[in-house]
Amino acid sequence: MTVTNDVNVTTAPRRRWSPNNFTWAALSFAGGIGLWWLATVGGLSELPSPWAVLTRMIELALDGQLWEDTFASLRRVMIGFVLGSVIAVPTGFLMGWYRVARAVIDPWVQFFRVIPPLAIIPLAIVTMGIDETPKIFVIFLAAFLSAVVSTYQGVVSVDKTYINAARVLGANDRVIFTQVIIPASTPFILVGFRIGLGSAWATVVAAELIAAQSGLGFRMQQAQLYYDLPTIFVSLVAIGILGLIMDRIVVWAEEWLTHWQERV
Amino acid sequence: MTTSKISFRNATKVFGAPDSGVTALKNLNLDIRDGEIVTVVGPSGCGKSTAMNMVAGLLDVTSGEVLVDGKPVLGPGPDRGVIFQQYALFPWLTVRQNVEFGLKLQGMDRAKRKERALHYLGLVGLASFSEAYPKTLSGGMKQRCAIARAYAVNPSVLLMDEPFGALDALTRVKLQDQLLDTWSKDKRTVMFITHDVDEAVYIAHRVIVLAARPGRLQEIVEVDLPFPRNDDVRLSPEFTEIRNRVWRAVYHRDAQAA
Numbered sequence: 149m150t151v152t153n154d155v156n157v158t159t160a161p162r163r164r165w166s167p168n169n170f171t172w173a174a175l176s177f178a179g180g181i182g183l184w185w186l187a188t189v190g191g192l193s194e195l196p197s198p199w200a201v202l203t204r205m206i207e208l209a210l211d212g213q214l215w216e217d218t219f220a221s222l223r224r225v226m227i228g229f230v231l232g233s234v235i236a237v238p239t240g241f242l243m244g245w246y247r248v249a250r251a252v253i254d255p256w257v258q259f260f261r262v263i264p265p266l267a268i269i270p271l272a273i274v275t276m277g278i279d280e281t282p283k284i285f286v287i288f289l290a291a292f293l294s295a296v297v298s299t300y301q302g303v304v305s306v307d308k309t310y311i312n313a314a315r316v317l318g319a320n321d322r323v324i325f326t327q328v329i330i331p332a333s334t335p336f337i338l339v340g341f342r343i344g345l346g347s348a349w350a351t352v353v354a355a356e357l358i359a360a361q362s363g364l365g366f367r368m369q370q371a372q373l374y375y376d377l378p379t380i381f382v383s384l385v386a387i388g389i390l391g392l393i394m395d396r397i398v399v400w401a402e403e404w405l406t407h408w409q410e411r412v
Numbered sequence: 413m414t415t416s417k418i419s420f421r422n423a424t425k426v427f428g429a430p431d432s433g434v435t436a437l438k439n440l441n442l443d444i445r446d447g448e449i450v451t452v453v454g455p456s457g458c459g460k461s462t463a464m465n466m467v468a469g470l471l472d473v474t475s476g477e478v479l480v481d482g483k484p485v486l487g488p489g490p491d492r493g494v495i496f497q498q499y500a501l502f503p504w505l506t507v508r509q510n511v512e513f514g515l516k517l518q519g520m521d522r523a524k525r526k527e528r529a530l531h532y533l534g535l536v537g538l539a540s541f542s543e544a545y546p547k548t549l550s551g552g553m554k555q556r557c558a559i560a561r562a563y564a565v566n567p568s569v570l571l572m573d574e575p576f577g578a579l580d581a582l583t584r585v586k587l588q589d590q591l592l593d594t595w596s597k598d599k600r601t602v603m604f605i606t607h608d609v610d611e612a613v614y615i616a617h618r619v620i621v622l623a624a625r626p627g628r629l630q631e632i633v634e635v636d637l638p639f640p641r642n643d644d645v646r647l648s649p650e651f652t653e654i655r656n657r658v659w660r661a662v663y664h665r666d667a668q669a670a
Contacts, residue, residue, distance in 0.1 A: 312470055313500035317514035317565060318490040327513075331504040408504045410547040 196378045201385065204378035213367070218386060220362040221352050224280065225394075228287025229348045233341060236295035240340075243296070244303020244333070245325065257296055265290040265351045269358055283355045290351045291344035295337070302336025303329055335409055338402040345398055349391045416443035417569060417601040418467055422476035425462050425627075430474065435626035436462040439476065442620060442629065446568075449595065449602040451612040452620045453662055459627025460605045464571050467603060468494045480569060490514055493562030493600075497574040499554040501546040507533065507557050508542040514565035532560040535594055552583040556590070563598065572604045576611065584608070588615055592641055609662060613655045614641055621661040631661045 181198050188197040196204075208214040242249040243257075265286045272282035306329055314328045356365025364383045371379035420442040426433040437459035444450050452460045465471040466478045469488040478485045480492065488494075501510050511529035520528070533539045536556040546554055555575055562570060576584040592615055595602065606612050612619045616635050623630040635654055637645050645651055 307498075307500075309496050309498050309500040310502060312488075313494070313496060313502075314513070315470070316468055316488045316490075316492065316494040317561070318488075318517045323517060328502070331502070334504075406504075408545045408547060410503070 194377075196381060200378050201381040205382045205385070208379070208382055214382065214386065217362060217364045217367045217383070218390065220360075220366075221356065221364045221387075222390065224283050224287055224355075224363070225345075225348050225352045228284045228352070229291040229345055231284075232288040232291030232293075232348070233295045233344060236292045236340070236344075237299050237337060239292075240296045240299025240337070241303055241325075241329070241333075243300040245329070250300070254300075257293065260289065261293050261297065265347070266354050266358075269355055273359055278359060283352065283360065286355055287348045287351050290347040294344040294347055295340040298336050298340025298343070299333065302333030302340075305336070306332040335402070335406045338398065338405065342395065342398045342402070345394055346391070349387075349394065353387055415446060417446040417448070417481065418442075418444040418603065419479040419482075420463065420466075420476070421479065423463070423466060423473050423478050424475045425459065425466065425471065426474045437466075437627040440627075440629055442632075444601060444603060446601055447599045448617045449604065449615055450618050450620055451604045451606055451616040452622060453606055453609060453612045453658065454622030454627070454630065455624045455662065456607075457624040457627065458622035459624075460622055461573055462627065463622075464494075464573055464603060464605050467569070468492055468571050470494075490518070490565045491567050492569045492571060493565060493567035495555070495558050495562050495570065495572040495575045497577050499546075499551075499558045501554055501557055501561070503546050506543050506545055507538060507549070510546070510557060511561045511564050513561065518565065528564055529560075532564045533557070535563070535597065536560045536590065550583075551579050552587060555579065555587060559591070559594070563594070563600075568600060570600045570602045572602065574605050574607065577607070584611065589642075591615060592639075596640060609655055609659050610646075613637075613651060613658055614646060619654075619658050621658060633658050633661065 184195070185198050187193045188195055205214065239253065243253050244250070268286050268289060269282065272285050276282040276285060310328050310332055311324055314324050319327070352363070353365040356363040357369050360366040364387050368380050368383040371377075371383070420440040423437060423440040424435070425437040426435050428434060436457075440459075440463060452463065454460050462471060466473055467480065467485060469485045469492065501507075502513065505513065508526065508529045511532055512525045515525045515528060530539060530542060533542050536559055538553060538556055538560065541549065541553065541557075546557070549557065558575070576587050579587065588611060591602075602615075604612075604615060613633075613635055619633040619635060621630040621633065622628065633654060637648075637650060637654070
């Protein structure tokens, strides 16, 4: 018997970043910069013109300061984010899998989650000194908290039918964990990474504004002292672009790792 | 009584506390023969899924016994394949990897696994979709893949919990024929839960009718129709007669006494 004619006709998978979307985004940015330029040449605002900002950006890039600052900020984000995520994923699995672990860890996570990471900075500086440690620590905390919550959510929301299906095929707990729970919760974990990276990036800039001798946030703070508006803009633009690039990388990783998912 | 494959002995299931809980199934006594197709019908709350899950080992009995091959069920095992209404295919695995899942757990080597998976995918007409992911399949194809996955581990019992319930009428009829076709090539004991009376009669040797609140045995209807079943059988007066009997047993318990 052949039954092959009820194939589901699906259209090509919709990409979130199709050329069409890209064109719109580019047009939107161009329009925004155009308005900015009009406002500055029309004397409506004291802001530096896009041209002045671009010139300063090239200057700072050529003398290497922009790269030094970028590197300093990125380094803090990456160390904090990687540490936070690496510890968060097993912790989240532990909380999702063992009821006791959940009962013990969850109150702490919920408690620290309602404190903005920045509010920890004064305490971190007093107890950890003024070098890199307190900054990395608050970034770690920001990344850890969002990844741990989403990993845990991912584990507890795994469809029970998957677990039953594996069990009746002869799977024990270890197999269910490694071959059902982990893949089924991957989409949740990646969402946690995305949110974690976003808050890590937000936290590093704020931390550098408060206490740092390098980094994009520090540079802005210095420029503020000298009323150096173009440099402030350069830092802002650099922060925005880097944040966008990092977010895109996580989205690509997500699409690659969870290509099997049905998307709406 | 000849050898029975599955036996319920006063099987009772109470959810919640034994005295105040809900009795899903009360004192069920039933024997299912080896190689027999038995369908279970009844209103919601009659405990038909509960009965099946007890055979699967996904639920334990509150009192009484459920035996498979004369031994009490202690938990799930690959000797009893289960097909769920929601397909339960692992979306992160391809069709073939899904079918290989149980084989891998048995420690079968790669080449043998693949061969066996392709054999069963061929049996359900999905050989050309072996490398596709479940998301690209229609509901009917997903369920056929689930059937192949259950068959592949070579269970002696197939437990099917409203497997075609989410499908349209046309696909359902097609899959019923295909299930019988697969069964005739590779005979297993089948316990099939459904709420569709036509489906229950068409594929079964016997239809078990359960009543609700508390779930209990209402009637057993012998389906004395020839195999292979086909449209001639489905449209025959004998089919209609049996179907009507089952219908009355399910929906009009009082009228039946008259």
